Each structure stands twice: as C-alpha cells, then as structure tokens.
Amino acid sequence: MNTKRFGFAGVFAAFALAVSTLVAPSASAATEIVVWADESRGPNLTKVIAAKGDWVAGYTVKVVTFSSFDALKDAFDKATDASGPDIVVGGNDWVPTGAKSGKLAPLALTAAVKARFNPTQFLDLTYKGKLYGVPVDINNVAMIYNTKLVSSAPKTFGEMVSNYKSLKASKGLKAGLCIAGGGMSWGAHSVFSALGADAYQFNSRGGIVYGRTFSATTFGSNVRKYLMDGKKSNGFFPATDTGCKDNFLAGTVPYAVIGNWEWADYVAKGFTMNLMPVPGVKDGTYGRMFGSVSGALLTTFAAKHGVEAGAKSLLTNFFASTDGQVRYQTLEKRPPAEKGAQADATVSAAQRGFGSAASLAGIPQIGAFLNTNKGGANYWDSAPAYWTAVLIDGKDAVKEASKLASIWRVNVEAGKSDL
Amino acid sequence: MHDSWRHIIAISICLFALFPLYLVVISSFASSGSLQLTSFIPQEISFKNYQLLFNNPTIPYLSWVQNSLIIAGAVAVLSVIIGSASAFAFSRLKFKGRKQGIQLLLLVQMFPAILAISAVYVIMERVYSFAPSIGLGTRAGLLLVYLGGAMGVNIWLLKGFVDSIPAELDEAAKIDGASEVQTFWLIFVPLAAPVLAVVSLLSFIGTFNEFILARLFLVDMESRTVAVGLQQFIGGQYSQNWGPFAAGSILASIPIVIIFLSLQKYIVSGLTAGSVKG
C-alpha cells in the first residue's frame, strides 16, 4: 500500500512541477504613476484625471482612495518600496516626518513654476531647505456671522461678547462664538490670537522671533475678561467643537469660525458669505488664522519604481498647473493654491471672501514649530488642552496660559533646526 | 410575587442594554448629521441616511456588506475546521509535547498583536510582489492573515467539548477500522455541531468587527469591509456625519443579530458544553 501511495504521489508531484514551470509571474507595469489620496480628494482626483488621459505622455495615472485621512496616514507610514505610492496628496504636516524618514523625495522646481505660487506656500512644504511637494489647495478658516442675529460686522471681541449676552435669553443662544471648522487647535488659533496668544511671534519685517512668546498675563486676563464669569465659562466660547455647525445653521449661535472647504453647506442653508477674521480686543486688530496648504508630495518610491521623471512631470504639468488646478477645484471646491487658478472665473465668491480674510490676518502654518513636542506637548495637543483646562475644569486662566506659553516657546526653538 | 425581583432585574438591565441601540435607530432616521439627543421621541423621520447608503454611487455600501460577509464567512468556516481539528488532536491523541503545545498556543495569543501589524504588512507586501492575487489589497490575503490565529483562538472551548465526549465512541470506531481522521470527520463533527456553530459565530462576529488590519489591507473603495467603510463617515479630518454611520451600522448588524437570535439555544448549550469537563 505504501509503495503504491508513493507511486501515485510521485506521478502527481512531477505533474505539479511541470505545470508550475509553465506559469511565469507577470512583470508589473512600469509606466503607471500611483497617487494616494484621502476620501474627499481621491474621488475628485480620479474624475479629473480620467477626463483627460494624457497629463504625462506615455504614462497612466492611478488614484487610490483611502477610507479616511487616518487610514491614508497609517498606510503611508507603513509603506515600503513594494506597495508605496509615487505621489501622495497629504497634509503639510507630513513633510518633516516623511522627509526625515526617507519616504519623501526632494523636488527642485523651475523659477517659472515657483512664480505661480505664493512663497509662503512653499514654506509649508519645505524641510531643511528642500521642497518636497507642490501646493495643491489652501485650507483656511474665517469667521461668519448670522445677519439675522447680529446686523453688522463686530469691530472688537468685546462687542461680540456683549451681543451674545444681550441676545442670550431672547434668542435662546447656545453659545456666542464656536469653532465649526478646523478644530480647537487649528481653527481656534484665530481666537487664541485675537486674545493675544500667537503660536509664534513675528517681528516688523515678517521674520520669526525666537526666544520670545506671547504674554501669558495679557492673554490670561483677556480670557478671564471675555470668556469667563468668575471661575466658570460664561458660555460665549465652548471648549469643544461638537455641535457647532448644527447650532449655527439652526440659528442658535451668532458667530462661527468655518473652514473654506465647507462653505457650500452654509450657502445651501441660505447664509451669505460675509466673512471676516475674528476681531481682536482692540478695534482694527484681528486674530490671525492659519493658512495651510495641502500638497502633492513626491515619494522616494517613485524613483524605485522607475517613474521618477514621470511623477515629477505629473506634479508640474497637472498638480501645479493652472489647468489642472482649475479642473480639480471645480469638483473639490477648495481654493486653489496656484495664482492663475485663483484668478479663474470658476473660483467662487465665497473663496474670494476667504482669501481676503486670510490676507488681512493670516499666519503661515510652519510644521517645524507646530509638530514638535520638545516642550512637553506639540501645538495640536496643547492648544485644545488649554480650553479644556480653563473652560471646563475651571483652572486658572493665567497659570495655564504661562504653561502653554513656555511649551510653545520651547517648541519654536526646537523647530528652528528643521526649517 | 415571589418572582417579581427577577422581572425587575431583567427589565432594568434590558433598558440598559437597549438604550444605546435605540439612540442609533433614532439617529439613523434623523436628518441632521449629529448624535444629539434632542428629544426621546423623534420629531421627524427621514430616510435620507438610508438613501445615501444605497443611491450614492460613491458609497458602494452593498459591496462593503458583501465583502464583510464573504471574508467573515470564510474565516468562520475555515477557522472552525482548523480549530476543531487541533482541539481533537490535543484531546484524543497522545503525543509528546501535548501539554507544552497547548501552553504555547495560549501564550502566543497573549502577545499584543496590534504591534505586529507592521510586520504582517511587510510580509503581505512581499507576497504581493510575487503573487498579486493573494497579497496586500486582496480579500484572499486578508483572509490568510486572519486564519493565522485560527488555531489558537477558540482552542479552550473546543478542547473542553471534545474532552466531554466519551472515549468509548472513539474505540468503537477504531474497532470498525476507522482511522483517526475518519473518526474526526464522521463521528466528532456531527456530534459537535452546537459547539462548532457557536465557535464559527464568534469567529464571524470578531472578523466582522475587525478594522485595523482591514483598513490597511483593503483600501480600494469597492473592496472595503463595512467596518472600514463606515469609518469614513466619522473619521474625516474635520467633519463627522453620524446619520449615515448609524444607518449603515444598523443594516450591518441585522444579519448578525438574526443569526444570533435564531441560534440562541445552540449557543447556550455550546458555550457551556465547552467549559464543562466530564
């Protein structure tokens, strides 16, 4: 029985070996450029690229859409040569870590291409003097006010607070100013700044000042004066952004900071885009808002896949071109980064409103200062923690402010070397 | 009444159990996208969220459900076969290293697998380079990864049950000339149907829920599982849309709940039979 078994087995094994030699593994396509994007950008990019097939002659472009921004980041963190993309459309805060880890490859753009963008946009995508991607669209926020509740644009922060107090009972207001877009660290910077706490300090010539930080006493006392009622919050400014958008749209919050990517929802509900920066404590001053750039970043995998020149061409011919940006933003509806596209007629009035608010009081988002946690925590974690500590936990506004100030000061110092 | 305390306890815990589920149901019929409880009785019933799941071409909800069912179903069936075969061997067959073997299996399960994800990702990437149909990004690949733990996960329950089946049956079969493998398939499997049903259901639910590996592996919109796909409603950078999430969750749970309820009797006897020794 045993020999018979082995006999059978032997025959079949030989057959198996013969079959397997006939089938050879197929080679992968060497002319495909793979682009990774998140759940909102991916579908739009796919449509735009499919509409015109030859952005780079001789190459096909494949867009891979991830289910969420986190999923995209997760996968990119783990990607290696075999599965990594050639271009990834990501946030500007990925540039420092990606460059450090050798996942992103530096680009050198010609002067002609660079001239089509605002130089601060490149700052966002630069690490240690090298550029790692092209700016695709701008993300910024601005404050919108409900004309049914407040008839005119507020001139000072105090005006907003007194409007809230007087209307609170009669209109059943849930809050005075809330952050509907951008979260309590990014979107809320305008409130920080309006009350006196900028993430980093500029001198009169627009250069960064190191070693100095905002005045904790001034900021803390402003917080006490405008946002608190004794030891508790006076309800004007909620510490979280939950429900803000719904409440504003329902007419129970007069002022809201909204993001430029969601203006369409507000217009649909009948709001006019009367946008402005958050007014500061003194008339004529404003709180600065982050204007950050999302970029199409070049990866080191592109060179490994043999599509480096193709990917670079895609970046300049599509992502950084007027034509490409106009087509893409028509679907994506964010403000394009490229100057020619910004002037294009299809960019809506709303985006122009955001743009002018930004130019009035904008601050570039410099990842090197904001992402480092040398001071104990990075900007993104420490900023919302302040609101929670003071407005919810009832801690002292000035004490917590000085903790915050020293964290930010150390971070800016530490980030200097990464610029 | 003597039994009223039983009803009081049962009803109060039932309320506890139902409350979040009731909230999900209301949210799925609400038109605003938040999880706020504005009133206990919903003011308006809107089917907007359900429509979004089926009519929006950028949200292939049915594909997601199909993917989840296929993968979870395959894992459920295959892991039960693998697990019960191992349990049978550990229980019935005498061989060297039996005790150490099962101890090793238990130990391996205690490693925080989340951190080995990078390693699994790298392995599957390499598999993709020479076998694209079972590597990264394929359902078959994810299936293989899930099956990696098949042997150890339910070994206790299964082994306990096999232990409780008297050895006389095995001996009778041996006398009739059956080999161990035949004993397994022809005698044990039919007898163990309740326990196997339970184990496969637990496995099904566990796989259905898994999203960390699934979102890494199945990126393509069409090949996602439900758990991953629904995440995109509430995982957005700056926005959360609870309405479609609630609607999708309810629809995805219905089949599982139905299976669970209809197999209830089996489950109870199965779970305990596995833990009681003869």
Place this chain on the structure above:
Amino acid sequence: MRASISPALLFSSTELGPMRMTYLIRGKVALLLKIIFVSLASAVLIMLAQSAFAQREYVISAFLALTVLALALTYLTKISIPLKFFIPGILLLIAFVIGPILYTVTMSGFNYKTGNIISKEEAIVQVKIRGIEADPSGTSFDIKLGTYDGKEAILISDITNLKYFISTADSRTPVAANDVTLNEYGVAITAPNFTILTDAQMAGADKSFSKIQFQYEGEYFIALEGFEAGIVSRQVLEYLPVTDEFRNLVNGSIYRDNGRGNYALVDDKTAILEPGWRAPIWFENYSKIITDPRVREPLVRVFIWTVAFALLTVLTTFALGLLLALALNRPIFGRRIYRSILVLPYAMPSVMSILIWGGMFNTEFGAINTLFGSDIAWFSDPNFARVAVILVNLWLGFPYFYLISSGSLQAIPSELLEAAAIDGANPRQIFRKITLPLLLQILSPLLIASFAFNFNNFNLIYLLTGGGPRKELDGEIAGATDILISYTYKIAFGTGTQDLGLASAISLIIFVLVASISLYSLKKSKVLETFG
C-alpha cells in the same frame, strides 16, 4: 465532585452499525481524493515558491518549499498522525503570528523610529540625493530627451539667451541657433545627430535618464526635473565607500557612521545627515524603559491602570451576568424575550457600539448628560473617563457571561442542590458553598481568558477615549485611560515621532507580564491538570 454533561451518551454503539460499510467504501475514494488534493496544493505552492524566488524573496520561498515537503510527508505517509490535524493551522500560525512576533522582537533591538526606518543602503542613496543642491540663482532650462551619438542625451534650450546645446553624461556640445527647429514654445526639438525620444519611449527611458547627471559647467550638472525641465545643480555631499563616510565638497566636513543609524558630523555629533537607517542597538530600548523616567513613569502608571481595568471588567461583567443568569434561571413569563434583548449588546458589531457610546458621553449634547440632566465632563475628567470605560465594557461584556453562567447553572446536577436543601441549607448558603465554587471551577479558564483579552483590549480604548484625558499642559505623556497596548500603539504609530523599536520592547514586556499572570492563574486553578 465534578459535574458532567455528555450529549454523546445519547448515542449508543449500535448506531454505528450502518456506518461500518461506509468506512470501507470511503477508504479507497478517500485515498484518491487525498492524493489529488495534496498534489494540487503542492502544485500551487511550488508555483508560488518559484515566483517568490524569482522576486528574490528567499525566506518566503524557502518557507513555501518546506510547506510542500511538510504537507507531502504528513498526508502521504504515516509519520505522524497528530500532525495531520495540526499542519494547516501550524503553518498559518507560523506565517502570520509567530513570524511577525519574532520580527517585532527583533525590531526591539534596533534604533527603529522616525528618521531611522529604512535600510543603510537605501539611506546612503537618499543622502546622496539630498546632497544635490540647485544652483543658487535657480538656473533652469527647457529640455527634450533623446539620444546623441548613441548615448542618452538632452537637448537644452536656454530661451532667455536663445542658446542651445546638447548634453550627455560626459560632454556638452553647443548647437548653432539655425541648426535647430523650435516648437511653439521656443523649445528646440531637433538638432543635428540628435534623435528625440517619442512619447511612447519616454516611460521606458525614465529610469535611466533620471539617474544621469548631464554635463554643464565645472562641478555643475543638469538634473532632470520631469521630462521638460532641467535644473542646474551640483553634488555637495560625496560618498566615500572605502571609509564609509560622507564628505561635504564645499567645506570639506566629514560625516561618519555614528553606530546609531545616522551619519554624524565628526566635529559635532549632534549634526546628523538625514535620513538615517535602522541600526542595531541591542538592549538600549529595554534599558531606556528602566532608566529613563520619561518612559518609565508613564509605563508604571499605565500598567497599574491596565491591571485594574482588566480585573474590574471581569468582575463587573461576571457579576452582572451571573445575577441575570440567577434571575432568569426559572422559566418565568417573557424569559425568551428577555434573553433575546439581553444578548443584543454582544451581537451588535462592537466597533459601532463603542463609537455610539462615545457620542453618548459627550459633555454638552450627549445622551447621558441630557438624560440625567448632569453636567459631567466625561472624557475630560480622568476619573469619570475611567468610569465611562468600565461602564461601556460592562455593556459589551455582560451578555457573554450571562450566557455561559446560564448554561453552567443548568449543568450543575440538581441532585446536589436537592441534597443540600434536605440537609437544611438555605438558598444563600447553597449558593455560596456549592453553586458558586462549582461555577468558578467550571468558568475559571474563561474568566482568565477574559482577563487576558481585556488586558489587551485595544479597540475599546482607541475608539472610545483615545486613551485620554491627558494633561498636555503639564507634560503628561500617557492618558488617564490608556492601557499598555494603546499607549504602546501611540508610541509606535502616533503622530509625531514614531518609535517602533521602543514600542516593540514594551510589547515584549507586556507579553511576558500577561503570560506570567495567566500561566500562574491557570496553574492555580488546576485547569492544566486535564492533561494527564
């Protein structure tokens, strides 16, 4: 005294009668099927092993080859019968569980974090690329790719000065303006002896052209920036393979391998070239856990909470489940309905339930605060967050213990309980002295398993609180509800610096802890005695 349940007793050996014949028939057919199946499987695996070998994945190829051998030996010979049951499971276990675990353990001995992820060869390539600097005035030209004299070349058009030349890797040849033809943008597309690449050829030429440094002037060369532009650049960092150093060609500084995965400036070890690579540092990650207070203190605190969390979860879910099982032990009216409802939390996909609960705990609009009219900042206060976590886990877990307690209660033979009642014991004494000990004996492996599961219950913490709340302003590193695994996950994959090496070391320690606790409990509960 041991309780026993044997549905198998329902079968008597006479029922095996009809099966006798089937054995003999199935014998031959089974054998044939087995051989076909094994051969097919072997064919597929051999094919995969060959592909793997062709793609230079030697480890995987060897593993697959061994798999074929193992399958053939196991199923076609009588070497080992238990192995016939184990082999598929073991192979999958090795490939996808043990292999990754070993890889992770290996990684714990490396300096494997953000900035030190790739291999050394790769890092050298990347540093060389970053060592290319563009000409300070940003000179760039429009180019077209092609061949000249059989070599790769580019046809360069300096549009501002109306000068044209052809450049290869070794030479630069000017071309007169009237020898070229221009396209509508003023870019030269033909020149004598220059054959331009067609669109179809471009993709294939990408790899070779991208690497070439086309001649320009002196140390400056032209590097491709896409297919249409060339940027004047020079190499500032040069790699010296003999001494394994990088040299800055402009100021002469030398960068040497610092043994920790970076090239560091010889005069100032803190100035490093990026990217670095993953370098072996042996036990440093482990010693960091013990010696560095920034790592050690959060770890100790998180460990204590993890043990407390797992214990409390097991206690509360078991208690509630048992209570329900006792309450519904009698066939009262509506018991079926109760049972169906009580099972629902377990049957619902937990991903969704956890996220819904998270929404319910919201301070301003959450259902809980709205319902009870309270004002508690659930996820901002450390203690309330912990209560919330235990509460949600109770909701998720009590049905399981209800089900098994329910069945176990039925498994306790009624004769025991009746005998005790006759002896004069009241219900409470019966419960305490007989029912409870028996139950514990029956369920102890499951209780231990539940402890081990919740010790590593990543999903719950990640989805519900994210590990928070955390006092960032006070420099806290771990959150109040962080358990070991979620904390380690943040170290490995969080925002900011990701330290996989350290996380792997911590996870190995977690593993040792959980394994010892579980093994000890198992020994104590004498469960392993079942293996004679």
